[in-house]
Amino acid sequence: MFMTYLRERRSWILLFLLLQFLVVFIAYIDSAVSIQSALYYVFLSALIFLIFLLIRYQKEVKFYQELEEAEDLPDFSEREQLSPFEGMVAESITHHFEALKKTVSESEHRLDEEKDELLSWIHEVKTPLTALRLMIDRLEDQALKKEMTYEWLRIHLLLDQQLHQKRIPFMENDLYIEQTYLESVIFGEVKTLQSWCIQKGIGFEIDLEYNEVMTDAKWLAFILRQLLTNAVKYSDASDVQIKSEQRDGQMILKIADKGRGIDSRDLPRIFEKGFTSTAHHQDHAATGMGLYLARKAAQPLKIRIDVESAPGKGSTFTLTFPKSNEFVEITGM
Incomplete structure (x- = not known):
């Protein structure tokens, strides 16, 4: 900080050095002025100027250090004395900070309104979607029924994804940690995808040790x-294996498919928002949000998601659940 201050005041320092050089130069060319007296004057002036610089450094740098280190707007009213320029800076910063805070507050309010409107819209759409499912179930044309069910399921999953995407930033307020049976959760999700799986000839091998x-x-x-x-979207006529095990006191759940797999260059990016694929970039059915949202939802639960994959050989996603003592961080107990 001291070197920064010297660079800021280099015009003062250069002016002082120039004046001292002028005094010595006059003493040199004017025999009426003693060169010893001139040098003595330069020495005293330099000493006084150095003390002056140190005092000003302590006073001025304190103000700017507070600005640099402050995480929020400093309370300038508590400062006993501010120089005229410091006062102008403080007033300008306060004015812009308040204006920015007002803008942010208005933006957050608009975003909250838009989020509430979107959530309300999603819930309203679910009603006709449920009615549509009942109508599909009454269809006698089995081929048409399968196609309609598949499209209905796509809409249902996209709405569900959008709903949870809006809730994820606040999911820590919604967490309820309890003893959960994997079988009931997994079978519930498999049942939801049942019609799609039948259409594609995909089955499930579930082994929950x-x-x-x-x-x-x-x-x-x-x-x-x-x-x-x-797993279902990118697989054809094969089984998806779901297996649980324990390793080092941690529950491990593996979901393995025999689908098209993921290219090695894509693996580091599959959890990024909006990323689909470089090998299948023209796949318009992919949104690039599923895995991103899965990892976002897993973080507050302390669940680690890993993946192993190879093109043409399928993918294996591994969910590693936290140890018992890690739930203290989740529940705050």
Whole structure:
């Protein structure tokens, strides 16, 4: 900070040095002025100027250090004395900060209104969607029924994804950690995808050696929904394997499919928002949101999601649940 201050005041320092040089130069060319007296004057002036610089440094730098280190707007009213320029800076910063805070507040209010309107719209759309499902179930044309069910399911999953996307930023207020049975959660999600799986000839091999886990059942269901949807979407006439095990005191859940797999260059990016694929970039059915939302929802639950995949050989997603003592961080107990 001291070097920064010297650079800021270099015009003062240069002016002082120039004046001292002028005094010595006059003493040199004018025999009436003693060179010893001139040098003595320069020494005293330099000493006084150095003390002056140190005093001003302590006073001025304190103000700017407060600005640099402050995480919020400093309370300038508590300062006993501000120089005229410091007062102007403080007044300008306060004015712009208040204006910015007002703008942010208005923007947050608009976003909250838009979020509430969107959530309301999603809930309203679910009513005719439910009625549409009942009408589809009454269709006698089985081919048409399968096609209609598939399109209905796509709309249902997209609405559900959008609903949870809006809730994820506030999901910590909605968490309810309890003993959860994996079997009931998994079978519930498999049942939702049943018609789609029948259409594609996809089955499930479920081997739950360990069935109980401490987590939030609703959000775990959402995470599994994204992974199972991907497994079904990118697989053809094969089985999706779901297996649980314990390793080092942690519950492990694996979901493996035999679909098209993921290119090695895409693996580091599959959890990024909006990323679809470089190998299948023309796939218009992909939104690039499922895996992103799954990982976002897993973070507050302390669930780690890993993936192993190879093109043409399928993908294996591994969910590692936290140890018992890690739930203290989640529940705050």
